[in-house]
Amino acid sequence: MISFSKPDVEQFLRTFSIGDFAVSPDEKQLVFSTNLSGKYNLWAMNLPNTFPTQLTFIDQSCQGLIYDKQGRFIIAGFDRNGDENTQFYGIPLQGGTMKKIIYEEGTRNSVPILSEDGNKLYYTSSKENPTYLNAYVYDLVTGEEKTVLVGKDAPTFLLDFSPNEEVALYYKHFANTNTLLYAKRGEEHILLTPPTDQQHTVGDAVFVSDNLIYLLTNYNADFTYLASYNLETNEFVKLKDLENESFTTLKYNKEKQCLYVISEKGVEDHLYKHDLLLNNWEELDSPCSIIEKLIVTKSGNLYLLGRSATKPHNIYYFKENGWTSLTEYTVPGVDQSELVEPDVITYSSFDGLEIESLFFKANKENDNGEIIFWPHGGP
Structure with missing residues (x-):
């Protein structure tokens, strides 16, 4: 009988990973950034087939990945060997030669947003304003570019547009504990949380109409909650919070009139669906402990990138x-089965706050009586 040695630590270091993914508007193709070939490139699945084909050979990780709203091409961002100077490229659906779209050496570009007709690319960049950043719109048809937002006071990032593209959402990042969200309507800049001297953050936001915005904020609270802001009445309303949970990600499905919210509670993430018509809130099962990205398609289907203690990054699709x-x-x-699911335990902080942690108890046959204590950094 052949006997095999126990798994070596090197096998864990050879685990593949997924950095980002996107789904085409017709849901016939899914593209994702992975190191399946040994280096990061874009690969695609022609759904429902899941055997991937390689689209790029740039050997770089991807920062920013979106499909054209008409499903004609892909916009992807790549830096060079981790220098964080991301440039944007156009990529055919079948892969191959990439075309430089936004490319300027030594600049950092982020948050690509395509207009509904796919003719304009909005993005945030360090060019011309390396400290506070600017936002630009590049016309993919004419090649013309205009400045749409000039950053002041703090690094400024374009986030989203209203359905009629007349109002822009952007946020100013003063610090990890102080991030403010604004709406730009013409020359008017509207702060979307009530004025206060207390630092707070806004984590995510979406338009549900030209004048109504849903956002996630910890304004006047310890944990992030769901709120709304009406641009017609200038009214801020706190809508939903959950005890000891912070909402982190917000997605909106227009056809089904519902919001999807990701929250973090201690060491695990949770996924919720909020029906805006019925005002109903329900928790959905999650296939993993940590949710890295959620995509909600127009048809209402869910695609999720996540990981767990015993399973690395994978992409999941939600069916009925x-x-x-x-x-x-x-x-x-x-x-x-050889990997250990951790126990969730708590310990008291210096101020009495109970903090969750993970305890990986070794299987009996591997237990040598020693424990590795791995503290994590603070906020």
């Missing part, structure tokens, strides 16, 4: 009967 894994990344050569 539950989640289906579109990728099958595992720790090479290690059965999932």
Whole structure:
């Protein structure tokens, strides 16, 4: 009988990862950034087939990945060997030669946003304003470019546009504990949380109409909650919070009139659906402990990138009967049953606050009586 040695630590270091993904408007293609070939490139699945084909050979990780709203091309951002100077390229759906769209050496570009007709690319850049950043719009048809927002006081990032593209959402990042959200309507700049001297943050926001915005903020609270701002009445309303949970991500589906909210509670993430018509709030099962990205398509389908203690990054698709894994990344050569699901335990901070942590208790056959204590950094 052949006997095999126990898994070596090197096998864990060879685990593949997924950095980002996007889904085409017709949901016939899914593109994702992965190191499947040993280096990061874009790969695509022509759904429902899940065997991937390689689209790029740039050997760089991706920062910013979106489809044209008409499904004609892909916009992707790449830096060079981790220098964080991301440039944007156009990529055919079948892959191959990439075309430089936004490319200027030594500049950092982020948050690509395509107009509904796919003819204009909005983005935030360090060019001309390396300290506070500016936002630009590039016409993909004429090649003309205009400045749409000049950053002042703090690094400024364009976030979203109203359905009629007349109002822009942007945020100013003063610090990790102080991020303010604004709406730019013409020359008017509207702060979307009530004026205060107390620092607070806004984590995400979406338009549900030309005048109504839903946002996630911890204004006047310890944890981030769901709120709304009406541009017609200038009214801020706190809508929903959950005890000891902070909402982190917000998605809107117009056709089904519902919001999807990701929250973090201690060491695990949770996923919720909020029906705006019925004012109903329900928790959905999540296929993983940590949710990295959620995409809600026009048809209402959900695609999710996440990871767990015993399973690396994978992409999942939600059907009526539950989640289906579109990728099958595992720790090479290690059965999932050999890995340990951690216990969630709590400890008291210096001020008495109970903090959650993970305790990985070794299987009996591997237990040497020692414990590795790995403290995590603070906010």
